[in-house]
Amino acid sequence: MIQKMLLGLALLLSQLASPLAIAAAPSSSPSGTRVEIDSIVAIVNDTVITRSELDDRTLVIKQQLRQQNTPAPAEEVLQKQVLERLISSRLQLQLAANTGIRVDDDTLNRAINRIAAQNKLSLTEFRAVLEKDGFSFDKFREDIRDEITVTRLRQRQVDSRVAVTDQEVSQFLAAQARQGKSDDEYRLGHILIALPEAATPEQLQATRGKAEKVLEKLQAKVDSGAESGADFKETAIAVSDGQQALEGGDLGWRSAGQLPSLFAAQALSMKVGALSGIIRSPSGFHIIKLLDYRGGKRHTVTQTLARHILIRTSELVTDDDASIRLEQLAQRIRKGEDFTELARSVSDDTISAAKGGSLDWVSPGDMVPAFEEAMNGLQPGQVSSPFKSEFGWHIVQVQERREHDNTEEYTRNQAQEALRSRKIEEEYQNWLRRLRDEAYVEYRTDGAAS
DSSP states (O other): OHHHHHHHHHHHHTTSOOOOOOOSSOEEOTTOOEEOOOOEEEEETTEEEEHHHHHHHHHHHHHHHHHTTOOOOOHHHHHHHHHHHHHHHHHHHHHHHHTTOOOOHHHHHHHHHHHHHHTTOOHHHHHHHHHHTTOOHHHHHHHHHHHHHHHHHHHHHTGGGOOOOHHHHHHHHHHHHHHTOTTOEEEEEEEEEEOOTTOOHHHHHHHHHHHHHHHHHHHHHHHHTTSSSOOHHHHHHHHOOSTTGGGTTEEEEEEGGGSOHHHHHHHTTOOTTOBOOOEEETTEEEEEEEEEEEOOOOOEEEEEEEEEEEEOOOSSSOHHHHHHHHHHHHHHHHTTOOHHHHHHHHOSOHHHHTTTTEEEEEOTTSSOHHHHHHHHTOOTTOBOOOEEETTEEEEEEEEEEEEEEOHHHHHHHHHHHHHHHHHHHHHHHHHHHHHHHTSOEEEOTTSSOO
């Protein structure tokens, strides 16, 4: 299990390029035999991608494909795909450095500790497992740093500029309601045959012809089952220019609203296993396949009716003072004094104090983690011991719990997130394309791509 989790993480990190230095100069062994230096496979602006870097990334992708029981394409085809991903990642890291995005060691250490905890390991144990599986811990750290860097860059350059209005959400939900599929989820496979920027009519015709040949081979397999034709995952790995090419083109599970708008209309009417026709966009020609489908369900949450008393610390009120005072109040409440009156008279949360400390019905995620943890540990009627949150010291009493159907609210929130994700993904792809078009990229003939 741990190995699978680590492999999945390593595959995520394989999308990122971390700079590797070329050997400083040739050296000689004691016998006089010259040692070959690391070669260059691509120049990306003012940095290089080396043969060893490409080989390392390719090896990780091969491990992924073996785990998924997906045959790897020819070595030169696979290396071309990996190299394109490395170039994209390198360009993003260069822009991040040029715009002052840095990830300090404290942030990096916290991220690595979280990863270890998610694997239910101490940091020492996690490092040992990584190294046992052949991963350098120092290299792993730098890959994590790069991942955080690229995420911050994307947030600044793309995510922060995308907004979704209430009107858009309402229009989206109305359209979904008319189709009767608002809660359904789809798993799509995707292949992109990319067009060059400002393509000529000849390039346009040649690229469309390539896409049609790919579709013809894929359709042959759909029509005849497993007997002949091309496998979608293998084909995506070999020929797709999409961001998920090395994952077999798998876009993962998405609600209807999370599907790229370019594909949504066709996907909603497709049967599982079916292929689309050729879909044209400014970036090229697309082919999608509906890999799987599942229907949606009602959404319920456990809500808690709770009330609390807050005491904030200050120069005059220490943590000990606040804790002792709240413990005294808790004892008085347990002996029968009225919580409402005490909250009104002493709580520093003026809004809830006016309502006798009442927080009304609280859903999961509404409160800060420390408060929610204390509240969730109580049975109805119980009063907590004093505990601290970012707002100060509290005691909380759970009055009641209920199962609440919040499907409408949940659906609206999901629709907003789906629209935002769709906009971000589309803008991100356009942004990556512009970034690549404006860059200087030179392939070396001894490399893997041309």
